[in-house]
Amino acid sequence: MFNWIRQQVLRLLRVPHDPTPPFGAPGSVRVFRAGKNYYNLRLARWSLGQFGAFVGLAISLTFFAWYKGEIETGVRNREKAEAAALVAKATPPLPATAAAPAPSAPPTAVAPAAPTEANSVKPAPARKSTRAKRDPRKDFQMLASRTPGWFIPVIGAFEIWGVLVLLLQLPVTFAAVRLDFEMHWYIVTDRSLRIRTGLVSLQESTMSFANLQQVEVKQGPLQRLLGLADVHVQSAGGGGEHQPGQRGDSLHTGIFHSVNNATEIRDLILERLRQFRQAGLGDPDDHHPATAPVTTAEASDGETLAAARELLAEARALRQALS
Numbered sequence: 001m002f003n004w005i006r007q008q009v010l011r012l013l014r015v016p017h018d019p020t021p022p023f024g025a026p027g028s029v030r031v032f033r034a035g036k037n038y039y040n041l042r043l044a045r046w047s048l049g050q051f052g053a054f055v056g057l058a059i060s061l062t063f064f065a066w067y068k069g070e071i072e073t074g075v076r077n078r079e080k081a082e083a084a085a086l087v088a089k090a091t092p093p094l095p096a097t098a099a100a101p102a103p104s105a106p107p108t109a110v111a112p113a114a115p116t117e118a119n120s121v122k123p124a125p126a127r128k129s130t131r132a133k134r135d136p137r138k139d140f141q142m143l144a145s146r147t148p149g150w151f152i153p154v155i156g157a158f159e160i161w162g163v164l165v166l167l168l169q170l171p172v173t174f175a176a177v178r179l180d181f182e183m184h185w186y187i188v189t190d191r192s193l194r195i196r197t198g199l200v201s202l203q204e205s206t207m208s209f210a211n212l213q214q215v216e217v218k219q220g221p222l223q224r225l226l227g228l229a230d231v232h233v234q235s236a237g238g239g240g241e242h243q244p245g246q247r248g249d250s251l252h253t254g255i256f257h258s259v260n261n262a263t264e265i266r267d268l269i270l271e272r273l274r275q276f277r278q279a280g281l282g283d284p285d286d287h288h289p290a291t292a293p294v295t296t297a298e299a300s301d302g303e304t305l306a307a308a309r310e311l312l313a314e315a316r317a318l319r320q321a322l323s
Contacts, residue, residue: 005175015183019196022206024189030268034184035260037226039177046177050170057162064155067144071152074145186256186265190272193233195254207254209276211235215269217262229262230255233269 021029176199185196196204212235219229233254256265 002175002178005171006179009172009175009179013200015199015202019185019187019194019204021187022189022192022194023208024191028190028272030188032186032188032256032259032261032265034181034258035226035228037228037260038184038258039181041222041226041258042177042181046173050173053166057166060162061159064159068152068155070141070144071147071149074147075149077145184257186259188265188268188272191276193254193269195256197257205252205254207233207235209273212269212273215266215273217266219262223258227260228258229260230257231259231262231265231269 180199183197183199183202185194187194192206192208194204194206196202212233214232214234216232216234217229218232223229233256235252235254256262259265
């Protein structure tokens with residue numbers, strides 16, 4: 001199953017075939033890949049992302065279920081109110097009956113209470129807060145009570161769409177994580193090296209030992225915990241712009257990302273760089289022609305020599321004719 005998804009993704013993204021070794025002796029080719037813990041780290045990040053997506057979907061489904069329940073309650077209340085209004089409209093009003101007023105008792109005089117210190121001073125009324133606290137739940141309930149009933153199938157369609165998207169993206173995103181790990185290629189020969197990384201944004205660079213200047217190993221805290229490190233290879237004459245962290249304007253850097261044998265790769269590159277410089281080999285990208293180009297002076301000398309030979313041949317022919 002994974003191989004089929006792998007082929008489809010590579011064909012869709014038009015990723016080229018595996019990289020070929022750079023210039024160098026066939027027996028000197030060494031291929032390195034990213035460490036297994038790098039894949040485990042990417043897989044852990046992917047798992048956390050999927051867990052967050054599941055939690056978000058569960059919260060959304062819970063909210064949608066509550067919202068649909070409030071809509072159904074509002075629809076039932078509106079139907080009951082409409083039915084009660086129809087019943088009240090259809091029922092005639094009852095005739096009013098005249099009732100004799102009951103005799104009222106004579107008013108009794110009530111002596112006014114003597115003012116005291118307790119009731120002579122009235123307390124000041126408490127100030128009411130001008131800002132009333134709003135309950136979001138009540139706001140949603142009011143909104144749901146006013147929502148028409150035909151909106152319930154729309155919410156159901158959103159729920160089904162969210163579940164399908166979450167389930168369908170699982171194999172695709174997992175394949176992307178796996179393929180991104182597999183697309184890390186580091187090839188070293190006795191005269192050059194080649195680095196290819198990336199799946200969607202593919203990057204491939206080739207560096208010759210003739211321009212190599214520095215090889216260093218860098219390792220962060222998390223990489224140290226996982227036994228991984230990066231090997232930075234810097235060369236001059238790359239023609240790129242100055243990037244942060246580089247030590248010169250004309251330096252360009254190749255990085256062996258998250259390898260578990262960084263020391264071995266560094267020692268291999270340094271040893272082959274030493275052998276390369278001792279042998280005095282030139283840059284493999286510089287292809288010189290077999291014959292040197294003819295300069296203007298050399299061309300002029302050749303024309304003079306050809307004219308002298310022609311003159312000598314005519315003189316010999318004239319001498320033979322006279323003799």
